[in-house]
Amino acid sequence: MSDSGEKIYLAKFLSVNGAASRRRAAELVRAGRVAVNGVTVDNPADPVPPAAEVRLDGRVVAPLGRRHYVMLNKPRGYVCTNEDIHAARKALDLIALPGVRLVSAGRLDKESDGLLLFSDDGDFIYRVAHPKFEILKVYEVATGRPLPDRALRRLRGGIVDAGEFLQPHSLEPVGPAVYRVVLNEGRKREIRRLIAAAGGKVVRLTRLSVGHLTLGGLPAGCWRELSSREVEEALRPGLPELGRSDRVAES
CATH class of the missing domain: 3.10.290.10 (RNA-binding S4 domain)
Structure with a gap:
């Protein structure tokens, strides 16, 4: 108890x-x-x-004292794993908190970059990751060439891929061959699978925000601990207002 x-x-x-x-x-x-x-x-x-x-x-397993909440701007080429000893470059290796066992709140695949959260607070990890809490994640995707309007409409309605139903919360163009994708429940490589189903290919995939927490100009490969207010922002449902300091996917 x-x-x-x-x-x-x-x-x-x-x-x-x-x-x-x-x-x-x-x-x-x-x-x-x-x-x-x-x-x-x-x-x-x-x-x-x-x-x-x-x-x-x-x-x-001893009860923890102070909890740690970390934001990392993950570069491409790093994997999100705690257990794969053969992984050459792990996102965790970029975070210098000796003696603290951190777990990632969701994942970004090796080829993706952007906002990744870590914590030793299991409840925080659970709430960020579980779709019932409606913590939205915003991504920006460069596809090299524009996707047909018909394909975009199909993706918004949802598709079945490898037996899984995939449907973004929203998907809108924000520039030439660049799209803003919002997910509530992120399945494995979901955005890449959606874009492939539309006949496109992901050139770059960047996560910009989790809940109302954004990168805010944090350089790639850098990390910092969150304030209590920022922890609340990460757990706040809805979409943030993304400003100029937030990263834009490059084609």
């Missing part, structure tokens, strides 16, 4: 204390890698008793 007496379930306990994202925590529990007071538990919904000792792969 928490200090307030409210029950806290095992997957959430792992998540809020920085062991893993909420989804990953549930997977770890089901895999038999978590023990509570010396007993292996495989149900992520089991409540954690007060003052219980929780171990993941034999290591104690």
Whole structure:
């Protein structure tokens, strides 16, 4: 239980204390890698008793103190992974916070760049990533050549690709062969798959904002911790007003 007496379930306990994202925590529990007071538990919904000792792969998961919230302007060529030891360049390697286990709030593929959030607060990660909270993500996409109007209308209505239904929250042209795409639920390589279905090819893909939090001129490859106000901005539904300091995708 928490200090307030409210029950806290095992997957959430792992998540809020920085062991893993909420989804990953549930997977770890089901895999038999978590023990509570010396007993292996495989149900992520089991409540954690007060003052219980929780171990993941034999290591104690201790309640965290101060939470960390980080914005990174990810350059192209870096991957979003905590576990792939063979990855040559990881986005996490750009963040210098020794001893802090950060998890990314959603992902950007290796060829994409822009705003990426990290935290050791599992609830924050969960709220940013889960579509039910309607935290919109804004991207700018350069396609090299304009997409036909008919294809754009088709994408706005949604398509089925590899058995998944893909539909952007919105998709509008903002320049010659440059489009502003807004997603609520980002599936794997969703924008690239949408553009390919329209007969186009992504030349550059940049995430400009999460919630009402924008890059604000942060240089590529740089990071900084967020203020409490900025954490709230990231969790605010709706679309931000993007100013001149926000990055524009280059063709």
